[in-house]
Amino acid sequence: MTTIDKALDALFLLSERAQALRLAEVARELGMPRSSAHRILAPLLRRGLAEQDSDGRYRAGFALMALGLNVASREPLATAAKPVLESAAADLGETFFLVVARAGKLVVLEKAEGSGFLRAAPRLGADVPVHATAVGKLYLAFAPDEVEINDLPRYTPGTLRSRKALLAEVERVRAQGWATNIEEWQAGLAVSAAPILSHGRMHGAVALATVAARFTAIGMTTATRRVVHAAEGIALRIEGRSP
Amino acid sequence: MTTIDKALDALFLLSERAQALRLAEVARELGMPRSSAHRILAPLLRRGLAEQDSDGRYRAGFALMALGLNVASREPLATAAKPVLESAAADLGETFFLVVARAGKLVVLEKAEGSGFLRAAPRLGADVPVHATAVGKLYLAFAPDEVEINDLPRYTPGTLRSRKALLAEVERVRAQGWATNIEEWQAGLAVSAAPILSHGRMHGAVALATVAARFTAIGMTTATRRVVHAAEGIALRIEGRSP
DNA sequence: AATCTTCGTTCCGAATAATGGAACATTTAT
């Protein structure tokens, strides 16, 4: 483990914890003496990646925000998808979001939240499991090399836990061109998703997330039509064939 | 300069550059041999703070996005302000945003964009100058210790460049309780802002940004009323005296 | 009030990890 790794440990620690940490706590969490923690935090403070409150406690700094948003803003797919997601969300009043595979993981890249009191609010940059989500099934069907899948943890009673069942589901998804996930990952959450296909490649997926009860009300056909339409709209945009 | 500093240099470099960089370019920019750059980038890659494309070029990684959004989401002020900004933006069709002082700088913490074809789109996490913005004047008037001000660069012909003129303006701002910035920072940009005051302290400022031409059409009175109302609404929310 | 912890910070010799030139196989440019 390099010195840089230790600094990054500290950075992730501060980012994960909601409240500010004392130096001694940081040292304890990272398993190092206070003097070492102190030395490691100094460069992070200088750059604004960490900050100290009036009591000297450490928290993640604002510079992190700027760094993170740089990443998001330079993804052309996110820019292309944003207006499409927004109009879909405004239309139906439900949350639409964009997921892509990066480094074997599925990451939420952009979103437009619905208007309901109870609504899905995915966190940008967060990663979602492959085997228990609609988007994961799409990737397994259309671009299996882009995602890594190790074990199949059980999240809910509905989670597909055998490789055989998952493969059968993926087969069906490939044939129909869209996927759903009804309470397979989180209780009460229903998702319908469609792949963004262009130039013979899958670039990501659009998903519609809602409360399972409302999903039934919307109807599978409507939900499917919406996500497929949005995904196709984004595909057209990245091909430059749409205003 | 510590090893950590060098790693952070690399991180900021990747984040600033729009396109991916070759290893040799990183090494050149940071003024180190390729072997050193290679070693320094390795831990960043492992953590997902940097990524390599198919050609081996380096770019900022997705983990940065998650880190940055953690920072934003745990700011209670941002959470409190979001709905207020959104309803104000929807109402008037113009961009409203929230700015706070952190470590002597003014940082954009949350925003709700207007609907116009030509509209202000501040970048979250970006910092704005103190002496040439409406929010800066408010801080100078109500919480001067929270901002640092060194030189007064000239951005436009309208920028206040003498301390005397700035102080006079700050006096007026303090008396009237709100501030404006009409093409003092960026040509064509007009801003009206009001402070979020609570518990005898300034917590931040709400700003309405628009095209100077439209600002005239909206009218100073309307613009002022809107930002003051939004700022007061946020103050009520952080005091828990509002639904 | 007095004592005992815990804290943040600085210091410094010992231990260790970073350094950068060299070498080599690839890739790109001429």
Add this chain to the structure above:
DNA sequence: ATAAATGTTCCATTATTCGGAACGAAGATT
């Protein structure tokens, strides 16, 4: 076909990190 530049690994030298010790300050406990 030749030359230049690139990504990667290796290793002896060097410079940095490491962590215990020590200190004053701030809380907690008696």
